[in-house]
Amino acid sequence: MFSIDTRVRIPIYEQLYKRVLELVVKGILKENEQLPAVRVLAKDIGINPNTVQKAYQELERDGIIFSQPGKGSYIASIDTxxxxxxxxxxxxxxxxxxxxxxxxxxxxxxxxxxxxxxxx
Amino acid sequence: MFSIDTRVRIPIYEQLYKRVLELVVKGILKENEQLPAVRVLAKDIGINPNTVQKAYQELERDGIIFSQPGKGSYIASIDTxxxxxxxxxxxxxxxxxxxxxxxxxxxxxxxxxxxxxxxx
Amino acid sequence: MFSIDTRVRIPIYEQLYKRVLELVVKGILKENEQLPAVRVLAKDIGINPNTVQKAYQELERDGIIFSQPGKGSYIASIDTxxxxxxxxxxxxxxxxxxxxxxxxxxxxxxxxxxxxxxxx
Amino acid sequence: MFSIDTRVRIPIYEQLYKRVLELVVKGILKENEQLPAVRVLAKDIGINPNTVQKAYQELERDGIIFSQPGKGSYIASIDTxxxxxxxxxxxxxxxxxxxxxxxxxxxxxxxxxxxxxxxx
DNA sequence: GTGGTCTAGACCACG
DNA sequence: GTGGTCTAGACCACG
Incomplete structure (x- = not known):
């Protein structure tokens, strides 16, 4: 679901960013739905947690997701x-x-x- | 004519590559026309000769220009x-x-x- | 009355702390008035009892409320x-x-x- | 000049961000002036290069500085x-x-x- | 030499 | 358990 392609020269965190956008646009991720925890997703797709966090942070500053420290990360308003x-x-x-x-x-x-x- | 923009995130050698293509398509560079020598162009637009070299190499690799060792680089067949x-x-x-x-x-x-x- | 906003980046216990101050300043909470029990308030606003506990502890440390073990927590002198x-x-x-x-x-x-x- | 305070609980990268703003507003850093290289500044103030880079990247996305990979980081339009x-x-x-x-x-x-x- | 990406791993606050 | 910060250190592209 969040698979990334390490062969390609596009940064991993950027691939992840685009993938989240895609999953929302296709209706697979719903409004307020929780994303996998940083460390969980990192383990799942075999990359470093810092890389996942970078993707999540860029998604957050662009208003695509919102993160609640200690709770998790969630999809923001679908319209946005x-x-x-x-x-x-x-x-x-x-x-x-x-x-x-x-x-x-x-x-x-x-x-x-x-x-x-x-x-x- | 070969102006490049260092502020933009696109590598200079890539900008130069595209610029040559553009000049040919627009008819400003003609078939078999000689390109400026690497060092001359580098000095003209204030960039590193290695960077010009790299652009010329990629242009040659893609069949857009051809080089005659010791003489210079020339635009290949316009059609191509x-x-x-x-x-x-x-x-x-x-x-x-x-x-x-x-x-x-x-x-x-x-x-x-x-x-x-x-x-x- | 004690509503908090989990979306905002401010820690919940801090929001609760400020809210109590605000309610006192606005005259909604009176001198010696009893605050809701930790577990009751936690349940009411849907947060962790530990979080309410932390807010109450800070309020007591700052002399804003006082606790009577086994009885409850109360608003201290309004003037204070x-x-x-x-x-x-x-x-x-x-x-x-x-x-x-x-x-x-x-x-x-x-x-x-x-x-x-x-x-x- | 870029001194930070590790005792305080404000993230280092955030202190650095504010410090750059301050230096520009006070006229100490001029338009287009080059900032110290990430690694140089990190060594100077005794913090990790990644932390400096995080500050620089936030400054860049807010339009305060612009970075040219391979060249350096520079103050953007003072007015901005x-x-x-x-x-x-x-x-x-x-x-x-x-x-x-x-x-x-x-x-x-x-x-x-x-x-x-x-x-x- | 420069910024950009990534990993490994630690510690923290909050809940 | 969760996100946030930070360090140490490696490798890369570009110039």
Missing amino acids: VVDIAHKKAINAFTDAAIDALDSGISKDDLHKVIDDISLK | VVDIAHKKAINAFTDAAIDALDSGISKDDLHKVIDDISLK | VVDIAHKKAINAFTDAAIDALDSGISKDDLHKVIDDISLK | VVDIAHKKAINAFTDAAIDALDSGISKDDLHKVIDDISLK
């Missing part, structure tokens, strides 16, 4: 999370689209790319 | 370069689009984003 | 309590004011902030 | 920094003032406290 996820995705998409247009690809071609994506 | 640039842009764009759709944004919204981009 | 509350508030206020002046904010601006506060 | 420092100070001051008024202290008394503060 979905909003953040969409903004991040739209920004990345817009940048890539500008780059593509900038390199001479036509808008038509980009429209086609989108239509050709089949989601599993 | 444009092809590579397009492939890279399409790949990045596709990835961003999948991510966006994955996060629940509709294809319609993505189409709109593309149509709303006004290129300068 | 109000005095303590004022001292704490003035100290915190003075520290914040020094910090503000220290950071270059003018005394005039601080005076304005005070005048602009409308109490509900 | 002063703005942030003032906002933090005003917020803390306002909270303390509300608390004080709430506990029954008069506005007049608060005005007097401010006038009585003599800055060194």
Whole structure:
């Protein structure tokens, strides 16, 4: 569920950050649901607790989760999370689209790319 | 012409790589045109020669430029370069689009984003 | 009446401590009035009895309440309590004011902030 | 210059954060000025490099400094920094003032406290 | 040399 | 048991 990929060059804590966002957007993690404890998750996926904590802390400062010292970490308002996820995705998409247009690809071609994506 | 931005988190050699591609796609760098010598360019834009070297090496590895030992580095076939640039842009764009759709944004919204981009 | 907020980063026992002070200052808790028993209050507001115990201990240590073993805990002399509350508030206020002046904010601006506060 | 106090219960990285803000506000650190390298500062004040890095990273995400991996860390726009420092100070001051008024202290008394503060 | 990531392991406050 | 802080120390990419 929280699997990360150590082969890839994306920092582990960043993969974890994105994974939480994804799980919320897909409705697998619900509002106020408790996340695994830092040490538990670290053990589960075989990484250091400090790395999990770094991910959790970034999630917290972005308003995606909230942590209660001594109690645990919980998913914040789903609306906020979905909003953040969409903004991040739209920004990345817009940048890539500008780059593509900038390199001479036509808008038509980009429209086609989108239509050709089949989601599993 | 080869200006780079050290404030940004993207490695300088990568910025330089992209800039060469961009200059070719825009027709500013022509086929077989010679690139500035490593040390000259490094001095011009105030960066380490090793960094320019690395950018040139990656450009050569990807068939975008070719080097003649003792003479200099030159832009390879424009068609090849444009092809590579397009492939890279399409790949990045596709990835961003999948991510966006994955996060629940509709294809319609993505189409709109593309149509709303006004290129300068 | 003794409601606390677990979402906030302030320790629960500290919130409880402040709340008692507040209730006394506002005249809701009277001199010699008995406080709820530790276990009762803990159950009422859904927190750990140890936490209530800690708050009560600190309140007693500071002379705000007094405990009669086997009987219960009671509000000490109102004058004393109000005095303590004022001292704490003035100290915190003075520290914040020094910090503000220290950071270059003018005394005039601080005076304005005070005048602009409308109490509900 | 960057001295921290280990006796106090405020986290070291937080003390360091505040100290940088203070040095900028007082004009001791100038715009674009380079901060000591993480490892150098850590050695200087006798703490772990990770702790210094945590302070620097928080400073960066708040727009107070900017770090260039491989180059160093620098003070961001002074205006931004002063703005942030003032906002933090005003917020803390306002909270303390509300608390004080709430506990029954008069506005007049608060005005007097401010006038009585003599800055060194 | 510089910042960034990660591990291993310790201790603390709070509940 | 839980998150938060901190140390010691390693390795990496970039320049």
